[in-house]
Amino acid sequence: MCVPANIPFFNYNWKKEVWNLFFVFGIFLGGIIAATLLANPEPVAVHPELAKELATYGITNYDSLIPTQIMNWGQLFTLKGFLLIVVGGFMVGFGTRYAGGCTSGHAIMGISNLQLPSLIATICFMLGGFVMSNWLLPIILSL
Amino acid sequence: MNTNFTTTPEQDVRAMDAICVNQSEKTHPLYYNLKYMAVGLIFGIIFVKSEVISWFRIQEMFHLQSFHMYGIIGSAIAVGMISIFLIKKLNIKTIYGEKISIADKKFNKGQIYGGLIFGLGWGVTGACPGPLFAQIGIGATVIGVTLLSAIAGTWVYGRFRDRLPH
Numbered sequence: 127m128c129v130p131a132n133i134p135f136f137n138y139n140w141k142k143e144v145w146n147l148f149f150v151f152g153i154f155l156g157g158i159i160a161a162t163l164l165a166n167p168e169p170v171a172v173h174p175e176l177a178k179e180l181a182t183y184g185i186t187n188y189d190s191l192i193p194t195q196i197m198n199w200g201q202l203f204t205l206k207g208f209l210l211i212v213v214g215g216f217m218v219g220f221g222t223r224y225a226g227g228c229t230s231g232h233a234i235m236g237i238s239n240l241q242l243p244s245l246i247a248t249i250c251f252m253l254g255g256f257v258m259s260n261w262l263l264p265i266i267l268s269l
Numbered sequence: 270m271n272t273n274f275t276t277t278p279e280q281d282v283r284a285m286d287a288i289c290v291n292q293s294e295k296t297h298p299l300y301y302n303l304k305y306m307a308v309g310l311i312f313g314i315i316f317v318k319s320e321v322i323s324w325f326r327i328q329e330m331f332h333l334q335s336f337h338m339y340g341i342i343g344s345a346i347a348v349g350m351i352s353i354f355l356i357k358k359l360n361i362k363t364i365y366g367e368k369i370s371i372a373d374k375k376f377n378k379g380q381i382y383g384g385l386i387f388g389l390g391w392g393v394t395g396a397c398p399g400p401l402f403a404q405i406g407i408g409a410t411v412i413g414v415t416l417l418s419a420i421a422g423t424w425v426y427g428r429f430r431d432r433l434p435h
Contacts, residue, residue, distance in 0.1 A: 133427050133428055135426075135427035135428075135430055136427055142293075144299070144302060145302045145305045146305070148302040148303065148305040148306040148309065149305040149306065149308065149309040149312075150309060150399070150402045151306055151309065151402075152305065152306035152307060152308060152309020152310040152311075152312065152313060153309045153310070153312055153313035153316065153399060153400075153402040153403050153406070154309075154313065154402040154403065154405055154406045155306070155309070155310050155313060155406065156309065156310040156311065156312060156313015156314040156315075156316065156317070156403060156406060157313045157314075157316070157317055157322075157402065157403035157404065157405065157406015157407045158406045158407070159310070159313070159314055159406075160313065160314045160316075160317030160318055160403070160406070160407065161317065161406065161407035161408055164314065164317075164318065166318075170320070170323060170325055171320065171323075171325075171326075172325045172329070173329050173332070173334040173335055175332070175334055176325065176328055176329055176332055176334055180328075188325075190407070190408075190409060191317070191320065191322055191323040191324065191325070191404070191407060191409075192322075192323075192324045192395065192404055192409045192412065193324055193325070194409070197324075197409065197411055197412070198411055199410070199411050201411075202411060202414060209393070210393055210394065211394075211411060211412075211414050211415050211418070212414060212415070212418045213393075213418075214390050214393035214394035214415060214418075215390070215394060215401075215414065215415035215416065215417070215418030215419040215422070216390070216418045216419065216421060216422040216425075217386050217387065217389050217390025217393070217394075217422065218387060218390035218391065218394055218396065218397065218398060218401075218415070218419045218422065219390075219398070219418065219419030219420055219421065219422025219423045219426075220383070220386055220387075220390075220419075220422030220423065220425055220426050221383045221384065221385070221386030221387025221388070221389070221390055221422070222383070222387050222397070222398055222419075222422075222423070223383065223422065223423040223426040223427070224379045224382060224383025224386060224387075224426050224430075224433065225379055225380050225382075225383030225384040225386075225387055226374070226377075226379060226380060226383070227374075228387065228397045228398050228399070229342070229391075229397045230397070230399060232374075232380075232384075233342060233346070234342065234345045234346055234349055235349055236374060237346050237349075238346050238348075238349025238350045238352070238353055239349070239353055239371055239373075241373060241374045242376065243374040243375065243376040243377075243380050244374055244380075246376065246380050246381065246384070247380040247381075247383075247384040248384070249384075250380065250381050250383075250384025250385045250387075250388060251384050251387055251388040251391060252388060253384075253385060253388055254384065254385040254386065254387060254388015254389040254390075254391065254392065255327070255330075255331045255388040255389070255391045255392040256331050256388075256392070257388070257389065257392070258331070258388065258389045258390075258391070258392025258393050259327075259328055259331030259332060259392040260331060260332065262389070262392075262393070263328075263392060263393060266393065
């Protein structure tokens with residue numbers, strides 16, 4: 127892995143960490159198997175209230191676990207799609223690294239191990255999620 | 270390449286980010302990593318079948334409309350607690366016979382600022398880092414852009430971490 131700058135944060139023995147690339151590649155393969163060999167023909171389960179709210183933003187397709195009407199290659203080049211796909215992804219990566227862990231590292235493993243910093247991080251994850259989902263996302267979806 | 274540990278000792282940086290400070294001391298051929306791929310594969314299938322990677326389930330969670338995600342995260346924490354208890358109690362070793370030690374996490378403000386930023390991203394993409402790979406696997410190829418953007422986010426953090434409050 128070549129990173130384009132000599133930054134201390136990236137100076138680690140990447141060969142020792144290569145297992146996690148195998149792991150995430152496995153997750154990708156698992157996704158393929160689940161969607162083909164183990165596919166669920168039923169529409170995605172959604173609470174009726176949520177479906178009603180999403181319909182007001184034109185989200186009516188429940189064939190996929192992600193809302194393909196707002197997350198697709200065509201939408202990528204609109205402001206809405208850019209915020210959902212690119213800015214959202216950036217916040218996930220940046221925030222996870224800044225917080226020193228994600229839902230697995232902090233919420234599940236950290237709390238399992240009774241780590242107070244992990245509980246604080248998890249509360250912040252949830253807080254950010256509630257703010258986005260209830261107040262900011264409706265604005266983005268209205269764009 | 271990248272052997273300049275003089276400015277920031279590797280261990281300190283890693284401890285702060287809780288990344289593999291207690292990794293295996295042994296060196297193995299590359300194909301030994303295939304077992305992690307097998308675990309990832311099972312994990313990926315469960316991600317999809319349990320609908321953890323569903324954008325709609327994440328929105329339900331933040332709208333308090335469904336117990337689904339709370340049940341999954343809650344039971345994962347319960348399993349984690351039991352596992353850690355048994356590992357410590359029975360002094361269970363890794364498959365290579367090494368002692369399992371789990372480093373304590375140190376508080377820093379990053380857990381608040383970073384946590385809030387991650388939460389905002391979670392609420393909009395409907396995915397945390399792991400599920401992104403499964404979402405691509407189920408055929409949502411545009412999520413590959415989300416993944417690249419997330420990787421860019423980790424790079425930007427690494428680039429500017431000295432200037433961020435911790």
